[in-house]
Amino acid sequence: MPEEIPVPPWRRPKKAPPRMPLTQDRIVDTALGILDAEGLDALSMRRLAQELKTGHASLYAHVGNRDELLDLVFDLVLTEVEIPQPEPGRWAEQVKEMCRSLRRVFLAHRDLARIAIDRVPLGPNGILGMERTLNLLRSGGLRDELAAYGGDLLSTFVTAEALEQSSRHSGTEQSEEQAGMFADQLHGYLKSLPPTQFPNLVHLAGPITSLDSDRRFELGLEIIIAGLVAAGAGDDADDREPGIRTAGSTLPGS
Amino acid sequence: MPEEIPVPPWRRPKKAPPRMPLTQDRIVDTALGILDAEGLDALSMRRLAQELKTGHASLYAHVGNRDELLDLVFDLVLTEVEIPQPEPGRWAEQVKEMCRSLRRVFLAHRDLARIAIDRVPLGPNGILGMERTLNLLRSGGLRDELAAYGGDLLSTFVTAEALEQSSRHSGTEQSEEQAGMFADQLHGYLKSLPPTQFPNLVHLAGPITSLDSDRRFELGLEIIIAGLVAAGAGDDADDREPGIRTAGSTLPGS
DNA sequence: ACCTGAACACCGTTCAAGT
DNA sequence: ACCTGAACACCGTTCAAGT
Secondary structure, three states, X not given: OOOOOOOOHHHOOOOOOOOXXXXXXXXXHHHHHHHHHHOHHHOOXXXXXXXXXXXXXXXXXXXXXXXXXXXXXXXXXXXHOOOOOOOOOOHHHHHHHHHHHHHHHHHHOOOHHHHHOOOOOOOHHHHHHHHHHHHHHHHOOOOHHHHHHHHHHHHHHHHHHHHHHHHHOOOOOOHHHHHHHHHHHHHHHXXXXXXXXXXXXXXXXXXXXXXXXXXXXXXXXXXXXXXXXXXXXXXXXXXXXXXXOOOOOOOOOO | OOOOOXXXXXXXXXXXXXOOOOOHHHHHHHHHHHHHHHOHHHOOHHHHHHHOOOXXXXXXXXXXXXXXXXXXXXXXHHHHOOOOOOOOXXXXXXXXXXXXXXXXXXXXOOOHHHHHOOOOOOOHHHHXXXXXXXXXXXXXXXXXXXXXXXXXXXXXXXXXXXXHXXXXXXXXXXXXXXXXXXXXXXXXXXXXXXXXXXXXXXHOHHHXXXXXXXXXXXXXXXXXXXXXXXXXXXXXXXXXXXXXOOOXXXXXXX
């Protein structure tokens, strides 16, 4: 090998240059990839750096720390949530659609619920999601306090339900089968309890163990929405502050 | 020091013998102590062993692994939850009392909500709590499926709310002050958003940030209980299956 | 039977030094 | 300015060896 011969321009690689520069976007994208494929525990700074073919210390030039990285991953994934524009007469159904969309996103990304559960979504996409959620909730006539809290309550519910569902088939693969086996075992255990000491558990062994994730989710959604309506539609109905529901209308000041 | 002189019997320490034998109870008690004083992140097997003046490998003779230890700590603390015996005509109030008691337990033990959030309480005290919860819920006339799921929904709600409250003043001390400062900052931020793009966030900046933890909790409780009543008291009222609500009564078979 | 020391295979974060 | 290697101060779990 006598000398370095320069590579002619048409041979230079267009995509995948020798080393793509490290950016925050590239880090966050790769982190999400590891999360989906291997879960939260596998998403270490070192593993991530290895995937990016760099040293693990280099990451700290772009992300602060691991917790901040998870903030960014969470906010990125929030782009996938669909929040409907309010349509008259479909309030309850649209709230459900929104929650189902959020749930689908959780189930599509392994361990995302674990990331979301103790995080307030204050990134750009989180804020946008909050705005749209409030818009939808208020279109049903919820008074201010209930609209403000209702969004929190609903997203907490969806997150917790997704967390519980994904933690049932923890670690290993085989989602449905494992959940079923666990339910069967639990059913047998509850039925075997002394009925004088645990009459309710013995009696309800069936209902307790037969509720699958979808049914639990829809039931909880029904309950919370009914509760919101019962608590919030009573004292003011539809037309207390006309014209503040859609973007661009005039607002009363602070 | 020429020779070992034996200690006379009346001088031998009655309590705190040279080395109390390592037992599961002692391990779990000590773990709870570390949790309360220093939080979940400080509760490592090594730190725990140090507190017990033993090698960290010794713990594995009594607890399996760290996750199982946390199961045991969680179940231990569940003894502190008070679940009322049903009294006629006080159903909704008693459900609230139960949830408030659970909340107090979470707030009394640092990071307990983080332990509880992804755990099903299947230890002895967890099972007992489930039985009593179902007994109370059914006394209000909830149909089987709703009683079975209602307990889950309520405890998930209490846990998630406690988690959010404790994560607001994360790490460092100063609970109330930090929460207030954070709320003020958030209020300013929301107010500063472009009102044409974020009309609802700007309008609701007040309600969103002024809800303190107690108010949030009571509001959520109200909503869920109202939802349970709306969804479950409709199709069967008080007397469908007489006498199965209290321990000892006859039960229909499986 | 119970406990121990040592080892294995990891972590997140910092920082002086290089290019 | 950006990246790196090396170091610091930790982890949970296993296991052969001791008493």
